[in-house]
Amino acid sequence: MSFLHLENKNFLVTGVANKKSVAFHIGKILQEEGANVLYSVRSEERKKTVEKLMAPAPVYVCDVEHEEEIKNLQKEVSGKIDTLHGLVHSVAFANYADGLKPFHETSKKDFLQSVDITCYSLIRLTDAFKDMFYPRASVVTVSISTTRMAAENYGYMAPAKAALDSSLCFLAKSFSAFSKVRFNSVNAGLLKTSASAGIPGYIDSYLHAEELTLRKEALTTQEVANCATFLLSECSSGINAQGIVLDAGMSVNYFDKDIVHKSQRLE
DSSP states (O other), X not given: OOTTOOTTOEEEEEOOOSTTOHHHHHHHHHHHTXXXXXXXXSSHHHHHHHHHHHTTSOEEEOOTTOHHHXXXXXXXXXXXXXXXXXXXXXXXXXXXXXXXXXXXXXXXXXXXXXXXXXXXHHHHHHHHTTTTEEEEEEEEEEEESOSSSOOTTTTTHHHHHHHHHHHHHHHHHHHTTTOOOEEEEEEEOOOOOTTGGGSTTHHHHHXXXXXXXXXXXXXXXXXXXXXXXXXXXXXXXXXXXXXXXXXXXXXXXXXXXXXXXXXXXXX
């Protein structure tokens, strides 16, 4: 028997795009553990791709920018299962189509859209499924290792993720009035994903972050998925309203002597 005890439990995983997605790896682990996994994606085109990847699991379409689609998702899922033991929220967006701009030039439209998709969608999804949640269900979202670092190429996505991080404690508190549902996040360092590939200059940041890790090896998507799956299980029952940072030690290693020497051209 598995340590995680996920057999025959029901999970909804949102945000799978391809095999590089954090959500893909989480879903695969859940399926391997014997869980019943359902998936939600943004478009019909994406559905066709994910159905091939995650077969025979059901895949539904839900663009979280549209509240009626969230309601429809709840109806479709409730027609398939009665109880939801966990929800994975792996949805985020920032519009980089116009290239990098100074943060103070961020448009209202782009900023609010990012917060809507990245943060508010978690609030709406959990509200929509509140009556389906198992009393001790677990909700896990995917965030970033820190929102207190002004990475210029990440731009206004960081404030959107900060809003997501903050919302966890409020969701945990409000749900505690009628359940023991938990809300946590995996706060990952830089990863190789298709979403990150759309960030201008990301590869340079990724390689720099890899050098800064204590092990000199970048964080892997699988490592993030492993932590998320643990948080979905009742083995993590004492963890609530928390963000678990996964950065392979990067945050304590900014003054690594080799990195300092390189920056000062003292090699």
